[in-house]
Amino acid sequence: xxxxxDDREFAEIALLxxxxxxxxxxxxxxxxxxxxxxxxxxxxPEKKSAFFGHKTAISASIAALxxxxxxxxxxxxxxxxxxxxxxxxxxAVILKDLPGISDFLMPKETIPAGATDxxxxxxxVRIVLATAARQKEEEERKAAGPTGNPRAPRLSLEKKMEILxxxxxxxxxLVSLLxxxxxx
Amino acid sequence: MLTEEESRLFEEMMTYxxxxxxxxxxxxxxxxxxxxxxxxxxxxxxxxxxxxxxPYALKEWLFRIARNTCLDHGRKRRIVRxxxxxARPDNAVETRTPESSADKGERLxxxxxxxxxxxxxxxxxxxxxxxxxxxxxxxxxxxxxxxGTVMSxxxxxxxxxxxxxxxxxxx
Numbered sequence: 001x002x003x004x005x006d007d008r009e010f011a012e013i014a015l016l017x018x019x020x021x022x023x024x025x026x027x028x029x030x031x032x033x034x035x036x037x038x039x040x041x042x043x044x045p046e047k048k049s050a051f052f053g054h055k056t057a058i059s060a061s062i063a064a065l066x067x068x069x070x071x072x073x074x075x076x077x078x079x080x081x082x083x084x085x086x087x088x089x090x091x092a093v094i095l096k097d098l099p100g101i102s103d104f105l106m107p108k109e110t111i112p113a114g115a116t117d118x119x120x121x122x123x124x125v126r127i128v129l130a131t132a133a134r135q136k137e138e139e140e141r142k143a144a145g146p147t148g149n150p151r152a153p154r155l156s157l158e159k160k161m162e163i164l165x166x167x168x169x170x171x172x173x174l175v176s177l178l179x180x181x182x183x184x
Numbered sequence: 185m186l187t188e189e190e191s192r193l194f195e196e197m198m199t200y201x202x203x204x205x206x207x208x209x210x211x212x213x214x215x216x217x218x219x220x221x222x223x224x225x226x227x228x229x230x231x232x233x234x235x236x237x238x239p240y241a242l243k244e245w246l247f248r249i250a251r252n253t254c255l256d257h258g259r260k261r262r263i264v265r266x267x268x269x270x271a272r273p274d275n276a277v278e279t280r281t282p283e284s285s286a287d288k289g290e291r292l293x294x295x296x297x298x299x300x301x302x303x304x305x306x307x308x309x310x311x312x313x314x315x316x317x318x319x320x321x322x323x324x325x326x327x328x329x330x331x332g333t334v335m336s337x338x339x340x341x342x343x344x345x346x347x348x349x350x351x352x353x354x355x
Contacts, residue, residue, distance in 0.1 A: 010342045013349055016288075016295055017314050021206055024215040028205050031219060034198070037226050044227065 061178060069171045076155065076163050190233045197229055197246050203316055204250050210315030211254035211307075213296045221257055225250045244325040247316060251308055251326065291349060298348035306341035313338055 155163075186194065204225050208218035228249050236245060302310060312318045312326060313334075323334045 009346045013295060013342075013346055014314065016291060016349075020292060020295075021209065021315060024209050024218065025202060025205070027215045028202070028219060033201060033205075033219065033222065037223050040223060040227060041230050044231070 058178070058182065062175065065171055065174050069167045072167055073164055077160055186230075186233065190236075193236055193239060193242060194230060194233050196242060197226070197233075200243060200246055201226070203243075204246065207247060207250045207312060207316040208254055210299070210311030211251075211258060213299070217257070221250075221254055224257075225253050228253065241325060244322060247312065247318065247322070247326045250316075251312065254311075255304070255308070294349045294351075295345065298345040301348065302341050302344060306337050306344065309334055309337040310341035310345065 201222065205218055205222045208221035208225070209215060212218050212221055225246070229246055232249075236242060238245075299307060299310065308327065309323060312323055318326065320331045320334050323329075323338075324331045327334070
């Protein structure tokens with residue numbers, strides 16, 4: 001009931017709207033909407049592609065800069081270790097320092113002539129130490145390289161940080177220059 | 185540019201240009217603005233036609249673009265009006281029609297004010313129904329609400345507009 005009452009009350013308003021609409025549509029039909037729209041559409045992609053190209057160039061150059069910086073940092077920090085870590089050296093030192101064992105660590109030459117090295121543990125320890133010493137020498141020889149020159153020492157953390165900060169600063173300057181050139 | 189299917193969809197959308205224009209007229213209440221808005225609507229539709237996933241709901245999709253474009257335009261216009269010191273002469277439809285009487289002009293002005301004063305949710309239902317001639321089902325689909333909600337909002341909007349025009353006319 002209420003809705004019907006509203007509809008009847010609203011009928012006049014609806015008529016007013018129809019009249020307004022018809023008059024506006026008359027004007028609209030006189031205009032060449034279709035042609036104007038298609039002309040506008042035809043003009044848009046050019047703008048879009050130019051804008052897109054400009055944007056792509058900026059992002060590509062920034063990406064390249066970031067890649068270069070990241071590559072430099074990676075090369076500096078992730079340099080392959082000059083020599084593999086070996087536990088044989090420290091073990092030998094510990095064994096040498098142990099009381100009681102040091103007595104068995106006499107070189108073979110110090111054993112009196114005629115006496116036989118029959119003491120089992122001492123012999124084993126000596127063999128272990130000799131092997132460790134040989135291994136260490138071999139590693140050092142390998143680390144020195146074929147020419148015999150020692151490799152560049154590993155960079156300290158401070159040095160690495162310094163290089164990193166320098167890279168960042170260069171990157172920032174390049175980015176700001178890029179922005180300035182865009183503004184120009 | 186567009187694929188064959190996208191071109192077909194766009195051409196189908198072009199058949200609704202008068203509906204789109206009427207919706208824009210309902211929101212802007214000015215034929216000139218309504219035409220500009222219709223162009224904006226079709227431009228957006230053209231740029232996004234590739235995103236149409238349900239071609240059967242093309243009409244609703246297009247009307248949703250129209251509604252959003254008009255609401256955005258209304259927001260911008262309100263901001264501009266806020267900063268305007270002197271009000272510009274009203275260039276609504278009634279001032280252009282030679283046969284319009286002072287009384288009709290007054291009523292149209294009242295109607296314009298009444299529609300613009302409606303709460304946003306009622307206003308969009310009112311405009312899409314009274315100007316866009318959308319069915320309840322289409323309205324529900326376009327606005328993403330239930331048909332019952334559409335009917336109650338429309339009823340409230342009609343009542344408010346009627347009262348407001350009556351008050352404006354007599355008061």
